[in-house]
Amino acid sequence: MGAGNGSVCLVGGAVLGEGMSRPEAPTHDSQDAKRSRRLSPYTGWCGRCGMTWNDVPSHDTSFTATTSCFPLCAACWTRLETPAARLPYYRALWQQWVEAEEAYRLAHPGRPAAINGQPYEALWEQIQAAVGGGH
Numbered sequence: 001m002g003a004g005n006g007s008v009c010l011v012g013g014a015v016l017g018e019g020m021s022r023p024e025a026p027t028h029d030s031q032d033a034k035r036s037r038r039l040s041p042y043t044g045w046c047g048r049c050g051m052t053w054n055d056v057p058s059h060d061t062s063f064t065a066t067t068s069c070f071p072l073c074a075a076c077w078t079r080l081e082t083p084a085a086r087l088p089y090y091r092a093l094w095q096q097w098v099e100a101e102e103a104y105r106l107a108h109p110g111r112p113a114a115i116n117g118q119p120y121e122a123l124w125e126q127i128q129a130a131v132g133g134g135h
C-alpha cells in the first residue's frame with residue numbers, strides 16, 4: 001500500500017488516532033531520523049522517532065496467528081511503557097490502511113470494506129486487543 005511507518009502485508013503511517021491522516025513527520029523527529037528517511041526513501045519508519053527500519057529494529061505486534069504490524073521501533077515501544085501510550089500509533093497505522101483501502105475501492109467498485117479479508121472495525125479490535133495485552 002504506500003510508504004510509511006509500519007507494515008503488515010501493507011505499509012502504514014504515523015501518529016494519533018481517529019480521523020487523522022499520516023502527518024508529514026513523526027512526533028519526535030530528529031536530524032538523524034530525517035537523514036535516515038532521506039537515505040532510505042522507500043523504507044518504513046517508526047511513527048514516534050522517525051528512524052527507518054534499516055536503522056532501528058521494529059517492535060512486531062502480532063494481532064492474529066498470521067498477521068502483525070510494527071508502527072513503533074523497539075526503543076520507542078519500550079519508552080512509551082503503557083498500552084494507552086502506544087495505542088495512538090497503532091490507530092494511526094490502521095487509519096492509514098483504511099484510507100489506502102478506501103482509495104483502492106474507488107477504482108474497484110464492489111470490493112468489500114475490508115483489509116486482508118477483515119472488516120475494518122474487526123481488524124481494529126484485534127489490533128487494540130493485542131496492544132492492550134502488552135504485545
